[in-house]
Amino acid sequence: MTLNSFAHLYEEATIVETRRSVLDILDNHVPKIHSDMSILDLACGSGTVTRIIYEQCAARNIKPPRVVGVDIGPNFIEAFNENKEARKWETAKGYVGDASDLHMCSDNEFDLIIMSYALFAVADAVAHKVTAEIYRVLKPGGVAAFTVWRDNFISRMLQETSAAVGRPEEEIRRFDPGKWSLEETSHKTLVAGGFKPDMVKTFRHDDTFGALDKSSLIDRFDSPFWKNVGTMAWTEEQKPRWRAEAEKSILKEQKERGALQGNCWIFTAEK
Template identity: 30%
Template sequence: MNPNQALWEKGDFTQIAQTMRKSGEAFVAKLGITKDMYILDLGSGDGTTAIPEAKLGATVLGVDIARNLVEAGNRRAKAEGLTHCTFQVGDATDLHELNDQRFDLVVSIFGAMFAPRPVDVAREMVRVTRPGGRIVMGNWIPGDPTLVAQILKISAAYTPPPPEGFISPMLWGVETNVVDRFGMAGIPKENISCVTDTFTFTTDYPPSQLVDMFKTYYGPTMNAFEAAEKEGKALALHQELLALFERQNSSSDPGKTAISVNFLRVTVTR
């Protein structure tokens, strides 16, 4: 199996996605979506941004590497009565099943950044976007002090080194890399803008339970705990993550969690 597919089919990311719904809707509300738009949501998961896009009247295709998330997205769309929102399995590095210049808007929020071969990802996103259309990405920022970069940093300390040739997905959070990658796909620098934005994880349960959710359902964290268990370090990993989540929680209610996370918001004009 494709290693990237195996990672995201591990566990059940829909459980984490539940904590991202409100911010997903808020993000989509700022995209200027109209009813006549045709949107590709790439690395869509179960529809955190695709479902809100469709609710604004756009025709939306969600594409994700993980079969379980595609199935979950189609269930959500059906339950919402969104006949113009569908999900299918696909690889962001090779969207051969999609025609050139097909979409008015391509959106990828913490999705395509995790695919290998980032230059291929950039080229495919550009290829399927119509002239005058837009690509909007949300990418986690390497070394950022907020939650996600720190989860991945802590997890990496407990796992074996990545294979030779591995390109960190976090490099999508560096503006110069974004410009270089889209430049190789034919996009001039002046058509690319990058700004720091925030995304908030919200739950009706405390940080300790959110740590358990990541431990149980989030592929990278699951791998870290499996490796730490073999070394007798699972408790240390858990304590490190718990301290991180509690430190970053801004909710005034001890029974709830609200953690804002920085990300790089990328807008590309085709």
């Protein structure tokens, strides 16, 4: 079982924090959206970035740009296309595809590429291929933007809950962002893909997972999406322990840090 299995639960479980970081990108770090743009929403999921682009265009009363969504998960593209129909994304189209092989995209096709919380999920062996493909399909003068976790409560919660129920060490380690929480990792990966070092910029985005009361926070992370993600490899005997172990992790985080941290790096790379 993979994240793709819970694709239709993903958007509403994550859009609050994703929205804030994407708005930071669109408002402060990339050229202003205009109707003549072509935009790639890479690792698009169910279309959170596309949704925000369309909302901004509606608020400005301008025609939305052409948007291409690509994700490796077929269920995510199914959800993307359902959103396209329901929300009337008439200039958008979704494709199932691997970020390391964007064969459905032409050289120099996009003015803007946004890859939200996904670069760190790419296997090390192909990370440079992903950024090379991004470089290839980006227009000269175009900008690619990425969000990568810097200090992430979710990773700690998934590790702590898995450890508490006795999951294997290698399973627990896969939730650890490790080197991807370091600025230099993404910077080197972008340069390895072809971007010039002086054209890669880094920004800090500080955030939290909401100022909710204890009960609301526990309910949020006991929701179907997070429960399924956290327990996908657990035994049937272990799964009922999710809420109690998530609560312990939440209370520990609040005591030690004062809030559930959701801080990220924003990287922009101009071709």
